Amino acid sequence: MSSCEFLFNGDVVASVLEKDGENLKVKVGEKEFEFRSLGNDLFSTTLNGTRTDVAVVKHKGVYYIDIDSVLLEVWETSEDTFAGGAGDLVGEKDKVFAPMPGKIVKIMVKVGDEVDEKQPLVIVEAMKMENQVNSRARGRVKAVNFAPGDQVDTESPIIELELPE
Amino acid sequence: MDKLFNKILVANRSEIAIRVMNACRTLGIPSVAVYSDADKNSKHRLFADEAVHIGPSPPRESYLDIEKIINAAKQTGCDAIHPGYGFLAENPAFAERCREEKITFIGPSPEAIRLLGNKIESRIKMAEAGVSIIPGMKSTATDMATFEKAAEEAGYPVLIKAAGGGGGKGMRVVERSSDLQSAIEAARREAKGAFDDDTVYLEKFIVNPRHIEFQVLADHHGNTIHLFERECSIQRRHQKIIEETPSAALNDELRNRMGKDAVKVAKAAHYTNAGTVEFLFDESGHYYFLEVNTRLQVEHPVTEMVTGTDLVVEQIHIAAGFPLSDQLANLTQRGHAIECRIYAEDGENNFFPSTGSIIHYSEPAGPGIRVDSGMQAGMEITIDYDPIMAKLVVHAPTRKLAIAKMIHALNEYKILGVKTSKKFMIDVMRHPDFVAGKTFTNFIEKNMSDRQLDMDTYKEIAVAVATVASTAPAASQKSTERGIKGAPPPPWEMIGSWQIGDSIHE
Numbered sequence: 001m002s003s004c005e006f007l008f009n010g011d012v013v014a015s016v017l018e019k020d021g022e023n024l025k026v027k028v029g030e031k032e033f034e035f036r037s038l039g040n041d042l043f044s045t046t047l048n049g050t051r052t053d054v055a056v057v058k059h060k061g062v063y064y065i066d067i068d069s070v071l072l073e074v075w076e077t078s079e080d081t082f083a084g085g086a087g088d089l090v091g092e093k094d095k096v097f098a099p100m101p102g103k104i105v106k107i108m109v110k111v112g113d114e115v116d117e118k119q120p121l122v123i124v125e126a127m128k129m130e131n132q133v134n135s136r137a138r139g140r141v142k143a144v145n146f147a148p149g150d151q152v153d154t155e156s157p158i159i160e161l162e163l164p165e
Numbered sequence: 166m167d168k169l170f171n172k173i174l175v176a177n178r179s180e181i182a183i184r185v186m187n188a189c190r191t192l193g194i195p196s197v198a199v200y201s202d203a204d205k206n207s208k209h210r211l212f213a214d215e216a217v218h219i220g221p222s223p224p225r226e227s228y229l230d231i232e233k234i235i236n237a238a239k240q241t242g243c244d245a246i247h248p249g250y251g252f253l254a255e256n257p258a259f260a261e262r263c264r265e266e267k268i269t270f271i272g273p274s275p276e277a278i279r280l281l282g283n284k285i286e287s288r289i290k291m292a293e294a295g296v297s298i299i300p301g302m303k304s305t306a307t308d309m310a311t312f313e314k315a316a317e318e319a320g321y322p323v324l325i326k327a328a329g330g331g332g333g334k335g336m337r338v339v340e341r342s343s344d345l346q347s348a349i350e351a352a353r354r355e356a357k358g359a360f361d362d363d364t365v366y367l368e369k370f371i372v373n374p375r376h377i378e379f380q381v382l383a384d385h386h387g388n389t390i391h392l393f394e395r396e397c398s399i400q401r402r403h404q405k406i407i408e409e410t411p412s413a414a415l416n417d418e419l420r421n422r423m424g425k426d427a428v429k430v431a432k433a434a435h436y437t438n439a440g441t442v443e444f445l446f447d448e449s450g451h452y453y454f455l456e457v458n459t460r461l462q463v464e465h466p467v468t469e470m471v472t473g474t475d476l477v478v479e480q481i482h483i484a485a486g487f488p489l490s491d492q493l494a495n496l497t498q499r500g501h502a503i504e505c506r507i508y509a510e511d512g513e514n515n516f517f518p519s520t521g522s523i524i525h526y527s528e529p530a531g532p533g534i535r536v537d538s539g540m541q542a543g544m545e546i547t548i549d550y551d552p553i554m555a556k557l558v559v560h561a562p563t564r565k566l567a568i569a570k571m572i573h574a575l576n577e578y579k580i581l582g583v584k585t586s587k588k589f590m591i592d593v594m595r596h597p598d599f600v601a602g603k604t605f606t607n608f609i610e611k612n613m614s615d616r617q618l619d620m621d622t623y624k625e626i627a628v629a630v631a632t633v634a635s636t637a638p639a640a641s642q643k644s645t646e647r648g649i650k651g652a653p654p655p656p657w658e659m660i661g662s663w664q665i666g667d668s669i670h671e
Contacts, residue, residue, distance in 0.1 A: 004635060006628050009620050015632040024636065026629040033629040041525050042579070043633055047626065055579035056634040057525040063631040064524060066579050069587040072623055074631035 006063075007075035093137040095157035098124045100131070104150050104158065113141045115161065122158050139163040169485040170194055170245040170269065174238040175213065177249030178228060179539030180555055181463075182209035185247045188477035197241045199234060201227035203549045208541050215241055222549045228252045231259050238268055245269040245484060247477070251551065254460040255282060271484040273438050273459050280434055281457040285328045285366050287434070291454045294433035296426045299445065299453040301368025309346055312367055316345055319369035325349055327356035328364040333403040335359060338370050371453065373605045374445040376400070377412050378458075379427035380468045382479055383437045386488045391424040391442075392472050393498050395464055398604040399593060401516060406586070407593060408464035409503040410471050413564065413602025414446060423452055430457060439465075439480050448605075463506065463556065466535060470502035470560035501567040502560045505575065505590045507538075509552040512589030513618050519584035520546050529577035533560040533570060536578070546583045554585070564602070568594050592616060 004015050018025040024035040024043075035043045044053050047068075055066045063074040098104075106123040109115060115135045122133040139161035146158050173189050174197040175182045182198060186209070189196040198213035203222035210216045217237035220227040227233065229252055238246055246268055248254040257278040263270035272278075281287050285305055292298050300319045305328060306312060316323045316339070325348050327335030335356030337348040349365060357363040375398045383389040396412035397405040415423070427442035434457065441462050443455040465476050474496070483489070510516045526542040538555035546554065559574055561567040572594050575587050593599050596612055605611075 004632050006631050008624050008627055011624070013624060013628045015628050017632050017636060019636075024633045026632045028625040028628050028632075031625040031629075033626060035629070035633045037633075037637060040527065041634075042527070043630065045626075045629075053577065053579075054630050055525050055527065055581055056630050057581050058634055059524050059582075063627075063634055064581040065627055065630050066581060066587075067623065067626060067630065069575050069578075069591050070618065070623060071581070071584060071588070072620070072627040074627050 005077045007077055008072075012077060094139065094142075094161040094163050096121055096133055096135065096159040096161070097157055098122075098152040098154055099133065100124070101151070101153050102131070104146050104148050104152055106148055107144060107146070107159070109141050109144070109159065111141050111144055115139060115141060124152065124158075133158070135161070137161065137163055169481055170243075172197060172214075172241065172243045172245075173271070173481070174199065174234070174241065174243040174246045175209075175249065176228070176234045176246050176253055177251070178204055178207065178209050178550065180209075180537045180553070181249040181251075181461075181539075183212050183539055184537050185249060185477055186212050188475060188481060191475065191478060192481060194481070197237065197243055199228070199237050201549075203545075203547055207544070208539050217241060222547070224252065224550070231256070231262055234259075235262055235266055235268070239266065243268065245271055245481075247271040247480070248460065250460050250463055255458070257282065269484050271438065271480050272461075273436055273440060277434050277436050278459045281436075281459050283328060284326060284456060285364070287456065288454075290433055291430055294429050296429055296433075296454045297452070299368040299371060299455070302366045305364050305366060309349070312345060312349060313342065315367045316342060319367070322370040322372070323367050324370040325352040325365050325367055327352065327360060327362070328366055329356065329360035329362035335365060371445045371447050373607050374398075374447050375412070375414055375605055376405070376443065376455075377414065377423070377446045377452065378441045378443040378462075379424055380462075380465070380476070381427055381431045381436070381440050381442060382476075382483065382489060382493065383431050383440070384483045384489045385437055385486055388489045389428050389431045389436070390489060390493055390496075391427045392468050392474065392476075392493075392496060394420065394423065395441075395462075395467055396604060397464060398606050399599075399608050400606055401609050405464065406506050406508070407503065407590065408467055409501065409564075409567070410467045411498050411501065413604065414450075419450070419452075426454070430454060438483050439476055463553070464504050466537060466556060466558040467502040467504050470533075470535070470558060471498045471500055472496045473499065500560055500562045501564040502558060503567045503571050504556055504558045505571060506553055507555040507557060507578070507580070508586055509546045509554050509583045510586055511584035512586030513584075516586065517584075518548060518552050520548055521583045522546075523580060524582035525579055526581075527577075527579045529557070529574040531574075534558075534574050535560070540580070554580070554583075565600075568600065588618065589613070589616075 001018050006013050016027045026033045033045050035045045037043055041057050042053055042055050057064050061076040065072040102124045105125045109121055117138050119135045120132050121135050124131050142162040143160040172195045175185045186196045195214040198210045198216040199219045200210040200216055201222045219233040246263055253259040257275040260270045260275040260278055288298050289303050302315045322338055322340050325337040335352045337352045339345050339348045352365045353363040356365055377394050377396050379394050380392040394412050395408050395410045397408040399407035430442045439461055441458040444452045445455050446452045469476055509519045511519050523542050523544045528536045535558040540554050557574055559567055559570040561570050572591055575591050598612055
């Protein structure tokens with residue numbers, strides 16, 4: 001038996017998983033579901049008395065789900081999910097990446113600044129929307145590798161931090 | 166087998182290119198794909214025997230570039246070209262270039278394409294042939310007096326249409342005479358911009374009709390037949406999304422009459438190969454000739470399902486000069502077929518186009534289920550082309566069973582990574598008016614506009630699914646990597662993530 005927590009539609013939702021041979025039992029609030037794995041990212045369950053096959057793929061901390069043709073997204077609650085963008089490598093909290101390829105609109109810090117965890121550092125524009133990138137750790141700005149107006153991909157760190165020992 | 170062609174170039178992409186190549190394979194004819202930069206890793210490229218790169222992603226520089234297509238055909242030794250639908254399929258200049266190069270264009274003659282592409286000329290021609298046309302003007306005019314007179318005769322509401330095009334451009338509905346002049350001016354401007362031709366004309370506006378079309382085949386020996394109707398009334402933004410055959414509105418008497426008129430239309434235009442004669446069918450059971458689509462239609466599979474034919478194979482036979490085969494003379498409609506077009510667009514958000522990578526893809530299968538698709542896992546959906554991803558077609562003994570089968574097949578069709586209109590399609594299939602066959606072109610506007618999906622009813626099951634998926638990280642991880650290794654995540658995923666991430670930490 002193990003307990004999990006996810007985000008759905010802005011709410012934190014807890015669940016309990018129990019393995020019973022090939023069957024997977026999940027309790028969410030008052031409701032209980034039983035699943036069987038069909039392989040290839042597919043599971044079967046029974047909803048309102050009808051066998052239903054669901055597809056689910058996890059990608060970058062998000063579970064993409066198709067249940068009866070309804071497309072749903074469930075998010076992991078772990079810290080790394082939200083902090084990293086495409087460069088969310090564990091243990092690389094000293095590097096700040098763009099969440100998607102785009103244009104840097106604003107850089108809010110300079111070399112030598114002390115920053116707190118979750119402090120806004122950079123704004124990247126993509127698809128005509130501005131996206132704020134926050135620090136994932138407390139530390140001091142070691143390098144700023146781009147300037148406003150620059151195009152960035154998701155592989156090159158925009159800002160590098162020096163983390164406290 | 167009789168000699169047909171040495172090699173066929175397919176001047177199109179995605180699902181229809183693959184559909185045509187399947188017919189070539191059936192006949193043992195090698196096929197050649199053409200592809201743009203965006204389609205470098207596409208399924209249609211790999212499905213052909215050979216492939217020729219024809220340039221950058223914008224269609225104008227690749228799929229619409231006549232000389233590049235002709236050169237690709239010559240370079241690979243093709244003696245025929247199939248244009249699919251869209252792109253160059255209804256371009257008379259392209260059909261003419263093929264003729265000059267002695268490459269067979271698998272479609273009608275440039276003369277027929279040109280005649281039927283002009284809405285006014287084809288109206289006149291079909292009225293002469295004795296087919297009923299929508300009341301209205303039979304010639305172009307520039308003076309208001311002529312338009313006013315025609316509007317009075319037809320009776321308001323009237324419709325202003327561009328002579329040179331379709332797709333809703335240069336089109337205006339006019340309810341009263343005081344709005345006529347401004348509507349004509351606006352339609353002219355729009356037509357000029359879209360088709361470089363500001364010729365417009367006026368006809369009666371048929372309120373809430375059904376859209377019923379007839380498939381025709383005509384060979385080069387004077388034989389023309391029809392393969393019954395397709396009803397395509399379920400449309401959004403003047404674009405068909407669900408098609409079926411037979412139509413719930415027709416009885417045998419009407420079907421025969423309309424079919425004969427469709428053949429009359431094709432003969433009047435000296436039409437050859439496959440074509441579609443479109444009619445509007447009004448509430449009182451009158452029908453009017455609308456236009457001819459001089460190509461294979463997107464929705465051709467429903468006809469194939471109920472008649473047991475392969476229309477592309479027939480197109481190739483006809484183009485090679487063979488007469489229509491005897492078995493085509495005695496076709497019947499067997500059972501009922503429905504097609505749903507699967508678009509990369511958000512059915513829950515006003516059909517907003519959706520882009521991204523396909524991270525999971527699995528097709529439904531079973532008796533009477535057909536998927537015409539250009540998709541595979543790992544594929545990028547970009548904004549370069551029409552958002553049609555696939556067509557899901559079902560065939561069953563009755564309409565009721567076909568609807569049930571379609572709902573099941575839509576649910577079994579799993580596409581993750583881009584938004585689709587699957588759920589919307591299911592809601593149409595379940596709507597009492599659709600079930601009752603009350604399908605008119607205003608169906609979506611009338612029945613679906615205040616439709617809403619309450620996400621919170623899915624909260625528990627969604628989280629439960631995520632929970633079981635989290636215990637099987639290996640399978641999920643593997644497919645993700647296979648799908649999109651090295652590619653950046655779709656931006657819409659990331660945008661959501663950041664918003665929610667911020668709120669949880671504060």
